[in-house]
Amino acid sequence: MSVTEPPGPVMDRDEVDRALARLGAEHKAVEDSLLALQDHAGRRLLEGAELTGTTEERWAATEQTITLLWTYFDAYSDAVEGIRELRSRRRWPNREDLAELTGRLRGESVVIGGTAIAPSVSGPARLSERFTLERLVNRMNELYASSLDLVVTADAVWSALPARIDLLAAELHRTRSLAHSVGVRPGEHPAGDDLESITRELAGLRAQVVTDPLAFWRPAMGSSAPGGGRPDTERYDRAARALEDVRREIEAVLQVRQDSETRLLRVRDVLSRADRTLAEARSARGEVLAKIAASEVPAVSGPPTALQERLATAAEYRRHAQWHRLSPLLESLEREAEDELLRARASLTAVTAPLAVRAELRGRLDAYRAKVARHGMAEDPLLIERYDAARRMLWSAPCDLRVAGQAVLRYQEAAAEVLTGPADRGGMR
Numbered sequence: 001m002s003v004t005e006p007p008g009p010v011m012d013r014d015e016v017d018r019a020l021a022r023l024g025a026e027h028k029a030v031e032d033s034l035l036a037l038q039d040h041a042g043r044r045l046l047e048g049a050e051l052t053g054t055t056e057e058r059w060a061a062t063e064q065t066i067t068l069l070w071t072y073f074d075a076y077s078d079a080v081e082g083i084r085e086l087r088s089r090r091r092w093p094n095r096e097d098l099a100e101l102t103g104r105l106r107g108e109s110v111v112i113g114g115t116a117i118a119p120s121v122s123g124p125a126r127l128s129e130r131f132t133l134e135r136l137v138n139r140m141n142e143l144y145a146s147s148l149d150l151v152v153t154a155d156a157v158w159s160a161l162p163a164r165i166d167l168l169a170a171e172l173h174r175t176r177s178l179a180h181s182v183g184v185r186p187g188e189h190p191a192g193d194d195l196e197s198i199t200r201e202l203a204g205l206r207a208q209v210v211t212d213p214l215a216f217w218r219p220a221m222g223s224s225a226p227g228g229g230r231p232d233t234e235r236y237d238r239a240a241r242a243l244e245d246v247r248r249e250i251e252a253v254l255q256v257r258q259d260s261e262t263r264l265l266r267v268r269d270v271l272s273r274a275d276r277t278l279a280e281a282r283s284a285r286g287e288v289l290a291k292i293a294a295s296e297v298p299a300v301s302g303p304p305t306a307l308q309e310r311l312a313t314a315a316e317y318r319r320h321a322q323w324h325r326l327s328p329l330l331e332s333l334e335r336e337a338e339d340e341l342l343r344a345r346a347s348l349t350a351v352t353a354p355l356a357v358r359a360e361l362r363g364r365l366d367a368y369r370a371k372v373a374r375h376g377m378a379e380d381p382l383l384i385e386r387y388d389a390a391r392r393m394l395w396s397a398p399c400d401l402r403v404a405g406q407a408v409l410r411y412q413e414a415a416a417e418v419l420t421g422p423a424d425r426g427g428m429r
Contacts, residue, residue, distance in 0.1 A: 011102045013093055019105050020087060026137065027080050033144055034073055037066070040148075042155025053212035055154060062150045069143050072112065076136055079110045108132050150214070153229070157213035160231040165206045168240055172198060175247050182253045182323040189324045191249045194242060201239050256327040260318050263330055267311060270337040275303045277344035285351045292354040293398035300347055304340050307333065357401055362394050365408050368415045377418045386411040 011019065037043060043066075046059050083104050090097060103109060108130035131139065176195050179185070186192040209216055219229040256263075281300045288297050310333060317326040369387055372378055390407035393399060 009102075010095070010099050011105065012098065016087060016093070016098065016101045016105070020084065023080050023083070023105075023133070027077065030073060030076070030137065030140060034069060037069075037144065037148055037151065040151050040155070042151040042158070045158060046151065046154055049211065051211055052208075053215055055212045055214040058150055058214060059154075062147050065143050065147050069140060069147065072136060072140050072143075075110050075112055076133070076140070079104065079133060079136075105133065110136050149228075153217050154213040157209065157216050157231045161209045161213075161216060161233065161236060162206060164233075164236060165202055165209065168236070168243065169202050169206075171247075172202065172243055175243060175250060178254070179246075179250050182250065182257060183321065184250060184253060184324045191246045191324070194246050198239055198242050198246070201235070205235050205239070253323045253327045256330060257321075257323045260323075260326060260330065263334065264311070264314060264318065267314075267330070267333050267337045270341050271304065271307060271311065274337070274341040274344040277341065277348050278303060281344065281348040281351045284348065284355070288351060288354050291397045291399060292358065293400045297354065298347070298350050300351060307336060307340060354401060358394060358399055358404070361401070361404055361408050365390050365394065365411060368412055372415050372418065375419055377415075380418055382414050383411070383418060386414050 046055075046062075051059055083101060086097065086101060086104070087093065093101065110131040110133065112129045112131065172195070176199075179189075179192060179195060183189070184192045184195075186196045216232045217229055218232045278300060285297050285300055310329065314326055314329050314333060317323075317329065365387070369378070369383075372380070372383055377383065386407070390404065390411050393404040393407050
């Protein structure tokens with residue numbers, strides 16, 4: 001909105017007419033702004049809402065400000081109309097007319113009654129207050145900006161948050177129905193308790209947003225424009241994240257319902273393989289104890305009865321469609337069954353290690369004998385003697401691996417000497 005020129009000498013006719021033209025445009029702009037504020041959806045909502053907290057306090061003050069605005073505007077309109085009427089008396093105003101027009105246009109020509117002056121706006125209460133047209137427009141601009149800021153802010157929050165909360169509540173309702181279908185209920189599953197907590201939070205959040213929207217507004221730093229800032233969605237975002245976490249957990253339970261039979265069969269198969277491996281380890285341990293002397297053979301544990309019992313519990317959960325209980329149990333069973341199979345394989349490896357050592361010594365002895373035979377030295381008496389000694393130890397039961405290893409080493413050394421030449425064989429004999 002523009003303002004009239006500052007006080008000065010008596011204006012001529014052209015200056016008066018130009019000032020009146022500016023006043024007409026200014027009056028129209030002020031009127032349009034006030035009517036737009038009056039028709040603003042946010043103002044209508046504020047008038048009809050049951051407000052609380054910060055919004056209730058600020059709206060009560062703003063209602064008084066808007067009333068004062070219209071009082072100021074009415075006085076402003078009367079002043080403008082009076083100036084127009086005075087100017088219209090003569091086509092060519094005389095000196096007295098121009099002096100009066102100048103005084104009205106530039107002087108404190110607008111008087112506002114004391115009952116219309118708000119102490120919070122204009123200081124202590126007075127019987128009346130005088131304004132120039134310029135200062136009155138500036139005052140109206142200030143009051144309009146503060147009133148519009150509150151209306152726009154409340155409307156922005158109401159436009160953003162309740163609709164989003166309602167959409168999230170609808171998603172919450174679908175998730176609750178899905179949760180009930182798989183047995184996830186409050187008091188029986190943590191996700192059911194979480195759903196109850198989110199339901200209470202959304203209900204409380206929506207009620208507070210509707211009655212106190214200004215509590216959910218973050219002003220923009222350094223912004224003086226009406227409505228500068230954004231709605232505070234922190235509580236909404238936190239509830240949305242919590243619901244997403246619960247939804248993923250429910251989907252995991254649903255997935256359990258779909259593939260639980262396959263997963264239970266897989267766990268049974270893994271445990272069965274672990275049992276067979278342990279049985280093989282127990283059998284191998286008996287063989288080792290019978291065939292290998294002076295060897296420490298680890299004990300072999302029995303089958304994992306605790307896992308079998310939990311597997312039976314899982315099957316019972318599936319039979320009674322207790323998917324929320326089956327889901328975590330299946331996950332732990334799958335991990336522990338794989339661990340049990342690895343343990344069984346490690347046990348078998350540890351038990352059969354002496355047999356593997358004996359087999360390695362037998363293979364090394366035969367490999368060296370074959371090498372000697374390829375060089376035509378198989379009939380060497382020393383080699384025959386040492387080979388027969390090593391073979392008797394390796395193919396007898398129980399086999400002393402330490403002594404047998406030394407015998408194989410002696411045969412290797414003799415074979416190496418025979419293959420490199422007869423120079424020092426007398427010493428070896």
